[in-house]
Amino acid sequence: MCGKDNLRLRYVADPVSRVGYLDAWCDDCFRGVHVSRVSVPDGVRFTPFGECEEGDVPNYTTVN
Numbered sequence: 001m002c003g004k005d006n007l008r009l010r011y012v013a014d015p016v017s018r019v020g021y022l023d024a025w026c027d028d029c030f031r032g033v034h035v036s037r038v039s040v041p042d043g044v045r046f047t048p049f050g051e052c053e054e055g056d057v058p059n060y061t062t063v064n
Contacts, residue, residue, distance in 0.1 A: 001063060002029035010057055011038065011046035020049065025060040032060040 006027040013020025018040040025032025040046045047056070 001031045002026060004028040011040045011044060012049060012052060013038075013040045013046045015048045018046070020046065023057050023060075025058065027058075030058055030060040031063050034062060 004026060008025055008027050010023045011020060012023075020038065020040065022035040022038045023032060024035070
């Protein structure tokens with residue numbers, strides 16, 4: 001949205017199936033999206049369900 005190249009991603013998923021959700025946001029304008037069902041790509045780090053820490057993801061404005 002803002003044109004800057006500062007995209008952040010965080011996958012949260014089941015450790016066995018690697019299915020979960022994704023938060024993607026810009027660290028400059030704090031606008032982003034939440035995708036409720038995704039497969040974590042091979043080789044990509046993710047947070048297992050139940051291990052999320054408060055403050056891991058900023059309070060971004062959801063865009064459509």
